[in-house]
Amino acid sequence: MITSITTAAEPVAVFSGTPQSGTDPLHIQDGVILITAPAVIDTPGRYLLTNDLVNSTAGTAIQITASDVILDGGGHTLSGSDNDNTGGIFCSNDTVVLTNITISNLTLSHWDLGITLDTVSESLLTGVNARENRVPELGSGQGFAIADCINITIENCTSIDNSIGFALGYSTGCRLLNCTARENDRMYGVSLIGCQNTVMRDCLMEENMYNLQVSLQYSQDIDTSNTVDGKPVFYLSGVKDMQIGPADNPGTVFCVDCSNITVEGISISRCGMGIGFIRTDLSSIKDCSVDRSEWGIGLIGAYDTGITNTTISSCHYGVNIDAGSENTTLLGSTVEENDVGVFVTGFSSGNIIRDNHAMRNRENGIWLGKGDENSIVSENQIYENQGSGIYIEDNTGVIIKNNTLEGNSMSGIGAFGATGPILLNNTIKNSNYGVFLYETTATEVSGNTIAENGNAGIQIHSTNDSLFYNNLFNNTVNVHIDQEGAPSTWNITKSPGPNIVSGPYIGGNYWADPDGTGWSQTHPDRGDGFCNASFVFDANNTDYLPLHLTTSSSNVGVFRDGVFYRKDATDIVYGLSTDTPVIGDWNGDGMSEVGVFRGGVFYRNGATDIVYGLSTDTPVVGDWNGDHISEVGVYRGGVFYRNGATDIVYGLSTDTPVIGDWNGDHISDVGVYRDGVFYRNGADAIVYGLSTDTPVIGDWNGDGMSDVGVWRNSLGSVFYRKDATDIVYGLSTDTPVIGKWT
Numbered sequence: 001m002i003t004s005i006t007t008a009a010e011p012v013a014v015f016s017g018t019p020q021s022g023t024d025p026l027h028i029q030d031g032v033i034l035i036t037a038p039a040v041i042d043t044p045g046r047y048l049l050t051n052d053l054v055n056s057t058a059g060t061a062i063q064i065t066a067s068d069v070i071l072d073g074g075g076h077t078l079s080g081s082d083n084d085n086t087g088g089i090f091c092s093n094d095t096v097v098l099t100n101i102t103i104s105n106l107t108l109s110h111w112d113l114g115i116t117l118d119t120v121s122e123s124l125l126t127g128v129n130a131r132e133n134r135v136p137e138l139g140s141g142q143g144f145a146i147a148d149c150i151n152i153t154i155e156n157c158t159s160i161d162n163s164i165g166f167a168l169g170y171s172t173g174c175r176l177l178n179c180t181a182r183e184n185d186r187m188y189g190v191s192l193i194g195c196q197n198t199v200m201r202d203c204l205m206e207e208n209m210y211n212l213q214v215s216l217q218y219s220q221d222i223d224t225s226n227t228v229d230g231k232p233v234f235y236l237s238g239v240k241d242m243q244i245g246p247a248d249n250p251g252t253v254f255c256v257d258c259s260n261i262t263v264e265g266i267s268i269s270r271c272g273m274g275i276g277f278i279r280t281d282l283s284s285i286k287d288c289s290v291d292r293s294e295w296g297i298g299l300i301g302a303y304d305t306g307i308t309n310t311t312i313s314s315c316h317y318g319v320n321i322d323a324g325s326e327n328t329t330l331l332g333s334t335v336e337e338n339d340v341g342v343f344v345t346g347f348s349s350g351n352i353i354r355d356n357h358a359m360r361n362r363e364n365g366i367w368l369g370k371g372d373e374n375s376i377v378s379e380n381q382i383y384e385n386q387g388s389g390i391y392i393e394d395n396t397g398v399i400i401k402n403n404t405l406e407g408n409s410m411s412g413i414g415a416f417g418a419t420g421p422i423l424l425n426n427t428i429k430n431s432n433y434g435v436f437l438y439e440t441t442a443t444e445v446s447g448n449t450i451a452e453n454g455n456a457g458i459q460i461h462s463t464n465d466s467l468f469y470n471n472l473f474n475n476t477v478n479v480h481i482d483q484e485g486a487p488s489t490w491n492i493t494k495s496p497g498p499n500i501v502s503g504p505y506i507g508g509n510y511w512a513d514p515d516g517t518g519w520s521q522t523h524p525d526r527g528d529g530f531c532n533a534s535f536v537f538d539a540n541n542t543d544y545l546p547l548h549l550t551t552s553s554s555n556v557g558v559f560r561d562g563v564f565y566r567k568d569a570t571d572i573v574y575g576l577s578t579d580t581p582v583i584g585d586w587n588g589d590g591m592s593e594v595g596v597f598r599g600g601v602f603y604r605n606g607a608t609d610i611v612y613g614l615s616t617d618t619p620v621v622g623d624w625n626g627d628h629i630s631e632v633g634v635y636r637g638g639v640f641y642r643n644g645a646t647d648i649v650y651g652l653s654t655d656t657p658v659i660g661d662w663n664g665d666h667i668s669d670v671g672v673y674r675d676g677v678f679y680r681n682g683a684d685a686i687v688y689g690l691s692t693d694t695p696v697i698g699d700w701n702g703d704g705m706s707d708v709g710v711w712r713n714s715l716g717s718v719f720y721r722k723d724a725t726d727i728v729y730g731l732s733t734d735t736p737v738i739g740k741w742t
Contacts, residue, residue: 029048031046032046032047032048032072033045033046033047033048034047034048034050035047035048035049035050035062036049036050036051037049037051037053037056037058037061037062037078038053038056038058038060038061038062039061039062039063040062040063040064040065041062041063041064041065041066041069041071042064042065042066043066044066044067044068044069045068045069045070046070046072047069047070047071047072048071048072048074049062049071049072049073049074049076049078049106050074050076051076052076052077052078052079053077053078053079053080054077054079055079055080055081055110056078056079056080056081057080057081057083058080058086059085059086059087060086060087060088060089060090061078061080061087061088061089061108061111062078062088062089062090063089063090063091064089064090064091064092064098064101065091065092065093065098066093066098067096067098067099067100067101068099068100068101069100069101069102070101070102071089071101071102071103071104072104072105073103073104073105073106073107073127073128074105074106075105075106076106076107077106077107077108077109078106078107078108078109078111079108079109079110080109080110080111080112081110082110082111082134082135082136083111083112083135084112084135084140085112086111086112086113087111087112087113087114087115087116088108088109088111088113088114088115088130088133089103089108089114089115089116090113090116090118091103091115091116091117091118091120091123092116092117092118092119092120093119097119097120097121098117098119098120098121098123099120099121099122099123100122100123101117101120101123101124102123102124102125102126103115103123103124103125103126103128104124104125104126104127104128105126105127105128106127106128106129107128107129107130107131108128108129108130108131108133108143109130109131109132109133110132110133111133111141112133112134112135112140112141112142113133113141113142113145114130114131114133114142114143114144114145114159114162115128115130115143115144115145116145116146116147117145117146117147117149117152118145118147118148118149119147119148119149120149120150120152121149121150121151121152122150122151123149123151123152123153124152124153124154124155125144125152125153125154125155125157126153126154126155126156126157127156127157128144128154128157129157129158129159129160130143130144130157130158130159130160130162130165131143131158131159131160131161131162132160132161132162133162133163134161134162134163134186140163140186141162141163141164141186142162142163142164142165142167143159143160143162143164143165143166143167143181143184144157144159144165144166144167144168145167145169146166146167146168146169146171146174147168147169147170147171148169148170148171149168149171149172149174150171150172150173150174151172151173151174152171152173152174152175153174153175153177154166154174154175154176154177154179155175155176155177155178155179156177156178156179157179157180158179158180158181158182159179159180159181159182159184159189160180160181160182160183160184161182161183161184161185162184162186163184163186163187164184164186164187164188164189164191165181165182165184165188165189165190165191165205165208166179166181166189166190166191167188167191167193168190168191168192168193168195168198169191169193169194169195170193170194170195171195171196171198172195172196172197173196173197173198173199174195174198174199175198175199175200175201176190176198176199176200176201176203177199177200177201177202177203178201178202178203179203179204180203180204180205181203181204181205181206181208181211182204182205182206182207182208183206183207183208184208184209185207185208185209186209187208187209187210188208188209188210188211188212188213188272189205189206189208189210189211189212189228190203190205190211190212190213191213191272192213192214192215192217192220193213193215193216194215194216194217195214195217195220196217196219196220197219197220197221198220198221198222199220199221199222200220200221200222200223200226200233201223201225201226202225202226203225203226203227204226204227205226205227205228205229206227206228206229206230207229207270208270209270210270210271210272210293210294211228211229211251211252211270211271211272212226212228212233212252212271212272213271213272213273213294214235214254214272214273214276215272215273218254218256218278218279218300219237219256220235220237220256222235222254223235227251228251228252228270228271229251229269229270230251231249231250231251232248232249232250232251233250233251233252233254234248234250234252234253234254235254235256236253236254236255236256236258236261237256237257237258238256238257238258239255239258239259239261240258240259240260240261241259241260241261242258242260242261242262243261243262243263243264244261244262244263244264244266245263245264245265245266246265246266248266249266250266250268251268251271252268252271252272252273252274252275252276253266253268253274253275253276254273254276254278255276255277255278255280255283256278256279256280257278257279257280258277258280258283259280259281259282259283260281260282260283261277261280261283261284262283262284262286263275263283263284263285263286263288264284264285264286264287264288265286265287265288266288266289267288267289267290268288268289268290268291268293269290269291269292269293270292270293271290271293271294272293272294272295273293273294273295273297273298274290274293274295274296274297274312274315275288275290275296275297275298276295276297276298276299276300277298277299277300277302277305278298278300278301278302279300279301279302280302280303280305281302281303281304281305282303282304283302283304283305283306284305284306284307284308285297285305285306285307285308285310286306286307286308286309286310287308287309287310288310288311289310289311289312289313290310290311290312290313290315291311291312291313291314291315292314292315293315293316294315294316294317295315295316295317295320296312296313296315296317296318296319296320296335296338297310297312297318297319297320298317298320298322299319299320299321299322299325299328299348300322300323300325301322301323301324301325302321302325302326302328303325303326303327304326304327304328305325305327305328305329306328306329306331307319307328307329307330307331307333308329308331308332308333309331309332309333310333310334311333311334311335311336312333312334312335312336312338312341313334313335313336313337313338314337314338315338315339316338316339316340317338317339317340317343318335318336318338318340318341318342318343318361319333319335319341319342319343320343320345321342321343321344321345321346321348321351322343322344322345322346322348323346323347323348324346324347324348324349325346325348325351326348326349326350326351327350327351328348328350328351328352329351329352329354330342330351330352330353330354330356331352331354331355331356332354332355332356333356333357334356334357334358334359335356335357335358335359335361335365336357336358336359336360336361337359337360337361337362338361338362339361339362339363340361340362340363340364340367341358341359341361341364341365341366341367341385342356342358342365342366342367343364343367343369344367344368344369344372344375345367345369345370345371345372346369346370346371347370347371347372347373348371348372348375349371349372349373349374349375350373350374350375351372351375351376352375352376352378353366353375353376353377353378353380354376354377354378354379354380355378355379355380356380356381357380357381357382357383357646358380358381358382358383358385358389359381359382359383359384359385359646360383360384360385361385361386361387362385362386362387363385363386363387364385364387364388364389364390364391364414365382365383365385365387365388365389365390365405365408366380366382366389366390366391367387367388367390367391367392367393368390368391368392368393368395368398369393369394369395370393370394370395371394371395372392372395372396372398373395373396373397373398374396374397374398374399375395375398375399376398376399376400376401377390377398377399377400377401377403378399378400378401378402378403379401379402379403380403380404381403381404381644381645381646382403382404382405382406382408382412383404383405383406383407383408383646384406384407384408384409385408385409386408386409386410387408387409387410387414388408388410388411388412388413388414388431388436389403389405389406389408389411389412389413389428389431390403390405390412390413390414391411391413391414391415391416392413392414392415392416392418392421393415393416393417393418394416394417394418395418395419395421396418396419396420397419397420397421398418398420398421398422399421399422399424400413400421400422400423400424400426401422401423401424401425401426402424402425402426402627403426403427404426404427404624404625404645405426405427405428405429405431406427406428406429406430406431407429407430407431408430408431409431409432410431410432410433410436411431411432411433411434411435411436411459412426412428412429412431412433412434412435412450412453413426413428413434413435413436414433414435414436414438415435415436415437415438415440415443416438416439416440417438417439417440418440418441418443419440419441419442420441420442420443421440421443421444422443422444423435423443423444423445423446423448424444424446424447424448425446425447425448425627426447426448426449427448427449427625427626427627427667428448428449428450428451428453429449429450429451429452429453429665429667430452430453430454431453431454432453432454432455433453433454433455433456433457433458433459434450434451434453434456434457434458434475435448435450435457435458435459436458436459437458437459437460437461437463437466438461438462438463439461439462439463440463440464440466441463441464441465442464442465442466443463443465443466443467444466444467445458445466445467445468445469445471446467446468446469446470446471447470447471447500448471448472449471449472449474449500449626449665449666449667450471450472450473450474450475450478451472451473451474451475451512451663451665451667452474452475452514452663452665452682453475455477455480456475456477456478456479456480457473457474457475457477457478457479458473458478458479458480459480459482460479460480460481460482460488461481461482463486463488464486465486466488466489467488467489467492468488468489468490468509469489469490469491469492469506469507469508469509470492470499470500470506470507470508470509470547471500471509471510472500472501472509472510472512472626472665472666473509473510473511473512473518474512474513474514474518474663474664474665475513475514476513476514476515478511478513478518479537479541481537481538481541487540487541488540488541490508490509490535490537490541490542490543490544491507491508491509491543491544491545491546492506492507493507494506494507494528494530494545495507497529498590499529499547500547500628500666501547501548501549501550501666501704502550502590502628503529503530503547503548503549503550504528504529505528505529505530507530507544507545507546507547508530508535508543508544508545508546508547509543509546509547510546510547510548510549511535511543511546511547512664512665514663514664516664519531519535519546520546520547520548520549521549521664523546523548524548525548525550526548529547529548529550530545530546530547530548531546531547531548533546534546549703549704552590552702552740552742553698553699553700553701553702553740554698554699554700554738554739554740555567555568555569555698555738555739555740555741555742556696556698556719556727556729556730556736556737556738557569557729557730557736557737557738557739557741558717558729558730558731558734558735558736558737559575559581559734559735559736559737560577560730560731560733560734560735561577562574562575562576562577562579564581564594564737565729565730565734566737566739566741567727567729567741568741568742569741569742572594572605574594574595574596574603574605575594575595575596575598575603576596576598578598579596579597579598579603580596580597580598580618580619580735581594581595581596581597581735581737582594582595582596582597582602582604582619582621582632583595583621583737583738583739584604584621584622584630584631584632585623585628585629585630585740586604586605586606586607586629586630587606587607587629588627588628588629590628590740591739591740591741591742592739592740592741593605593606593607593739594737594739595607595621597613597619598615599615600612600613600614600615600617602619602632610632610643612632612633612634612641612643613632613633613634613636613641614634614636616636617634617635617636617641618634618635618636618656618657619632619633619634619635620632620633620634620635620640620642620657620659620670621633621659622642622659622668622669622670623661623666623667623668624642624643624644624645624667624668625644625645625667626665626666626667628666631643631644631645633645635651635657637653638650638651638652638653638655640657640670648670648681650670650671650672650679650681651670651671651672651674651679652672652674654674655672655673655674655679656672656673656674656694656695657670657671657672657673658670658671658672658673658678658680658695658697658708659671659697660680660697660706660707660708661699661704661705661706662680662681662682662683662705662706663682663683663705664703664704664705666704669681669682669683671683673689673695674691675691676688676689676690676691676693678695678708686708686722688708688709688710688720688722689709689710689712689720690710690712692712692714693710693711693712693720694710694711694712694713694736695708695709695710695711696708696709696710696711696719696721696736696738697709697738698721698738698739699740700721700722700723700724701723701724707721707722707723707724708722709721709722709724709738711736713732713733713734714732716728716731716732717729717730717731717732717734717736719736
C-alpha cells in the first residue's frame with residue numbers, strides 16, 4: 001500500500017455529489033460534475049476536469065477515495081513542482097478496496113507519482129499521459145504506480161521521461177494494452193514486481209534505463225507484440241525444445257518453466273533481465289552479448305544451465321545465479337564493467353565457473369554468496385575489480401583453483417564465514433590483500449603464488465582449523481593476523497614433491513620479500529630443500545618446514561642452421577635455418593627445452609605445437625601464471641600479446657622485447673631493450689650494453705631472479721652478463737639463446 005502522498009498545500013475542493021446545506025450547488029452539466037483541481041472526490045459519479053495546474057504546490061492534484069468514479073480529464077494537464085511525496089492523481093481508501101474507477105484523457109507531470117492506484121480493483125486508465133514525474137535531487141518518480149491492485153486495465157497510455165514509466169507491484173490480473181514507455185532513464189520502462197497474470201499486448205518500450213523488469217513472480221502473459229528498442233519480447237512459459245537466435249532478434253528473453261531452450265548468437269541491451277531462465281532446466285546460452293541491463297543473465301531456480309562464450313558488460317549483476325539454481329556451468333565468457341561480475345546466492349549449488357574473464361567490475365569479480373555449496377571456480381582471469389577478485393560468503397565446500405587474480409582493489413580472494421573452502425594453485429598479485437580470511441573454518445590454502453600485494457599477502461581474522469602449505473609468498477608483509485582464533489597450521493609432513501619452487505619435497509611455504517630478506521631467501525638449505533630453521537610468526541603460528549629455493553643458473557647457447565648449440569650440454573637439431581629460436585620450460589621440470597617460431601606457429605620440442613600470433617610478430621616466451629610451465633606470446637607494435645593471459649601495452653614498436661622474472665615471484669614480467677637500456681615493467685630500468693647489442697635475459701647466479709646481459713658480435717660472439725663473467729661462445733653470425741640446460 002502506498003501511503004506517502006502528502007496533504008495539499010493549496011485549497012482543495014471536496015466534491016461529494018450533493019450540495020451541502022447553505023452552500024452553492026455543484027456545477028453539473030448533463031449529469032457530469034465539473035471539477036477544478038486541486039480536489040478530493042469522495043462520492044461515486046461522473047466528473048469532468050475543467051482546469052490546468054501549472055507548478056502546483058499541492059500535495060495531490062486530485063484524490064479519489066470513492067468507488068464507481070469516472071473522471072474525464074478533458075485534455076487538461078496537471079503539473080506539480082517536482083516535490084517529494086506528491087502526486088497528480090491518488091486513488092486509495094484506507095478502509096475499503098476501491099472498485100470501478102475510470103480515468104481518462106489527461107496529462108500528469110512534475111509530481112513524485114503521476115497517477116497512483118493503491119488497493120483498487122476492476123478499473124480502467126485510458127488516454128492518460130505521464131511525463132517528467134521525478135524528484136531531481138532524489139531520482140525518484142513514477143509515471144504510473146499500481147500497487148496491490150486487481151484487474152486494472154491500462155490502455156493507450158504513455159509514460160515518458162519519468163524515473164519509472166509503469167510500476168506495477170504485487171498486483172493480479174492487470175492488463176497493459178498499446179502503451180508506450182519511453183526515456184524513463186532512472187530505472188524501468190515497465191516494472192512488474194510480485195505481479196501475477198499480467199497481460200501485455202502491443203506495448204512499446206524504448207530508450208529506458210531498463211526497458212522491462214519482471215521479478216519475484218513470473219506467471220505473466222506477455223507476447224511478441226511487445227517490443228523493447230524495436231525488438232520483440234520473448235516471454236516463454238512451459239515451452240520445450242526451442243531455439244532462439246539472430247533471426248528472431250529478441251529484445252529480451254524470459255523462459256519460465258521451460259526445458260531444453262537454446263539462446264544463441266543474440267545481443268540484448270537495457271533490460272531488467274537480459275536473458276532469464278526461471279525454473280527452467282537443461283538449457284543453454286551461447287555466443288551472446290548482454291549490456292546495460294540490471295541483470296545481464298538471471299537464473300532463478302534453474303537446473304543444468306550452460307552459459308558459454310558470452311559477454312556481459314555494464315550491468316548491475318552480470319550473471320546472477322539465485323533461488324536454488326543448481327549445476328550451472330559458466331565457461332569461456334567475459335563479465336566486465338558490471339557492478340558485480342558473477343553473483344551466486346540463494347542456496348544455489350554445484351556450479352562450475354571456468355575459463356572466464358572477470359575484469360574491471362565495480363565490486364566483486366565473482367561473488368559466491370550465502371548458501372552456495374560445492375561450487376568450483378577455476379582457470380579464470382580476474383583483473384582490476386574494485387572489490388575482491390573472488391569473494392565467498394557463508395557457504396560450504398567451495399573450491400577455487402588455477403585462477404589468475406591481479407590488480408583487484410580489496411583482495412584477490414576474500415572469504416567471510418565460509419566453511420571448508422579450498423584455495424589451490426592460484427596466482428594472486430597486486431591487491432591490497434592477496435587473501436583475506438574472516439571467521440572462516442577449515443580453510444585449505446596450497447600451491448598458490450601470492451605476491452606484490454600492498455597490505456598483506458594473507459590477512460587472517462578469527463579463523464579456525466586453517467591449513468597453509470606449499471605456497472609462495474613474496475610481499476612486504478606476507479601474513480597479518482589481527483585477531484586471535486585457533487592457531488593455523490603452516491606445513492604438512494614432509495612428502496614427495498616437486499614443491500612450488502621445484503624442490504624435491506612438499507612441506508611448508510616459500511617465504512620471500514621483494515627486497516630479498518625473506519626467511520626462505522636468507523636461511524640456507526638443510527640438504528633436502530627446506531630451510532635450516534623453522535619460521536616462527538608468533539607463539540601460535542610456526543612453519544616448521546619452510547621451503548628453500550634450489551635453482552640452477554642459466555647458461556648460454558646459440559642457434560645456427562637448425563641446430564641449438566648449448567654450452568655444457570648436448571646439441572639439439574630442431575627447426576629450419578630460417579626459423580626464430582625460442583626457449584621455454586614446456587613440461588614444468590625446471591629445465592629449458594628448445595623450440596622455433598615459424599609463420600605464426602610455435603613448434604616446441606617434446607610438446608604440442610601452438611598456433612599464435614602473426615608471421616611478422618616477434619615471439620616471446622614466459623610463465624604468465626606461475627604454474628612453472630612456459631607459455632607463448634608475441635610482441636607487436638608496443639603490445640605484448642600473451643596466450644592465456646591479458647595483453648600488456650609496454651614499450652615502443654621499435655623496441656626489442658625481453659621477458660624475465662624481475663622480482664622472484666616465479667611469474668614472468670615484460671620489458672624492452674632500447675639504446676642500451678633495459679626498461680622493465682614493474683622494476684627499475686637498467687643501463688647496460690650498447691644500442692647495437694642484442695639483449696639476453698637469464699638467471700646468472702641461481703637466485704631465482706632474472707638478470708640482464710647482451711650478446712655482441714662485433715668482435716666474435718661474446719655474452720656480456722651483468723654482475724657475472726663474460727662468456728665467449730658461438731659465431732658472430734649465430735642467434736643467441738639462454739636456458740637452464742642442466
